[in-house]
Amino acid sequence: MASLNQRVPSYLKAIAPYQPGKPIADIARAYGFQEDQVVKLASNENPLGMSPKGREAMLEAAADLGRYPDGNGFALKQALSKKFGLDPATITLGNGSNDILELVAHAFLAPGKESLMSDHSFAVYALASQAVGATIVSVPAKPDDLGHDLQGFKQRITEKTSVVWIANPNNPTGSFISAAELEAFIAELPATVLVVLDEAYTEYLSEQDSYPAFEWARRYPNLLVSRSFSKAYGLAGLRVGYGVASAEVTDLLNRVRQPFNVNSLALAAASASLFDDEFLTRSAALNRQGMEQIQKGIQALGVGWLESWGNFLLIDLRAVQPDQPQAGQKVYEALLSKGVITRPVANYGLAGFLRVSIGTFDENQSFLKAMPFALEMLRGSTDSGSSLAPASSTASVSSKTAAVRA
Ligand SMILES: Cc1ncc(COP(=O)(O)O)c(C=O)c1O
Structure with a gap:
């Protein structure tokens, strides 16, 4: 039967939509956090807000x-x-x-x-x-x-x-x-x-x-x-x-x-x-300090990264658990369960990496504090390892995630 779909060019149907960083409200709802307990380091935003x-x-x-x-x-x-x-x-x-x-x-x-x-x-x-x-x-x-x-x-x-x-x-x-x-x-x-x-x-x-x-x-x-x-x-x-x-x-x-x-x-x-030059200078300085803070923190955990000239860092997880081809997604999910939103980059052909935006000192600390748990989850996972993500993105606290946070 004829349908509108037939009129749509095949190159449009082939598009996989852009995947933005998860909003704080979504994660708070899905994992049962208050919004102010969630840290978003997923979209390379300015942690100081606007000028x-x-x-x-x-x-x-x-x-x-x-x-x-x-x-x-x-x-x-x-x-x-x-x-x-x-x-x-x-x-x-x-x-x-x-x-x-x-x-x-x-x-x-x-x-x-x-x-x-x-x-x-x-x-x-x-x-x-x-x-x-x-x-x-x-x-x-x-x-x-x-x-x-x-x-x-x-x-x-x-x-x-x-x-x-x-x-x-x-x-x-x-x-x-x-x-x-x-x-x-x-x-x-x-x-x-x-x-x-x-x-x-x-x-x-x-x-x-x-x-x-x-x-x-x-x-x-x-x-x-x-x-x-x-x-x-x-x-x-x-x-x-x-x-x-x-x-x-x-x-x-x-x-x-x-x-x-x-x-x-x-x-x-x-x-x-x-x-507002003062704001720009302050933003760049905070980024430099935060970059150093995160690099030092993940170095102490034995994890590598790619040198970055931006306001984010691409963390290399490939050596942590070589049997896990979806390392970025696994660490991302484990961090979500701790209320930290980062960005998996498998859609960029980088499934063994995780991108983290540079935040304020406290936001960076929250990320670093949650990382040992996330790395432990990654080390314990294999290709078919269980996921920490809630059953549905709109679910309240699932029993799986409640157990992880406890
Ligand atoms: C390299 C690059 N270009 C462009 C953009 C788009 O930014 P915006 O549309 O917010 O100016 C982004 C956003 O993350 C980016 O990373």
Whole structure:
């Protein structure tokens, strides 16, 4: 019998939806915790919340929510121009930087075009490419840091390559490509290939590692730099990010953008947060301290990790229980039963790893305190080992989890 389903392109049916970090309320409900007993280190958010200046501006903007936002985001583009010396005609604002990635896919990809990315890179590159029917070409990661192999990228460029996605630092590996290597790669690419340089975590880089990406965007007309207000600026819940590229690329993105894609609260908060240097410095410093705290803590437990330039760490569990191919999921479930939410990354092809975001000192301590139990569970598990997850995500305390917590 005919059905609507038959009309849906097969490339859409093949999409496996994005798996976000579990919300605190879900885990509190499922495991019988109070919400304030649950620690979330799952989505690379800023543990300090949002900047006070951003909050103040947002509350002021809340007085006028009966009106549509400024669809061109004049004030935020002015603020970005002032801070970074950018021409407003080269800025695209997005509902999160995620939106910028989607706009790129809509404008530059289609069935028959190739979208080039690293094996373990941010999930949205593949999702946005698949949603428009492009062919994904995934480049094997470098064995040492599991990051982008730019030589491998070069070898896979074809006539059909339309977009190359590079996150620097990369999520979930935390890996980083040096400025010299990155610029040499961009400079050599054919002018017909758009490079998306995703800098969602750039504010966490040391001065020594930082590089002038916006200057590159002026020099290379086929480069788009995307940035986020969700991480160091602490505005994840408001959804705002931006892209910087040539006026030609910006014009194309504008054609596929929704008229009011960034809401008024986000516009106001982002404009003010940009100039809250004290908050940015404090956020980066807390991240550095937390990174060291977590590394020391897991080192003491005999567990390894990949060096990270972001606000998260990819923990390598492969050696803990070699007979357990789903090590990340097992440790994730055990930590959930202790009220700590982290991120399993099997969907990134990294089933032997677990990603943990850097939190406040106390949040990091909660994670470290729960880790010995989680590792014990992992050591005791094999491929068919029992799961600590509650029977249903909406169940109250299951007898299994109650026993574990007791
Ligand atoms: C590498 C990378 N790019 C982009 C994003 C999207 O961030 P947002 O849409 O919140 O700006 C994320 C979020 O985790 C990310 O890790």
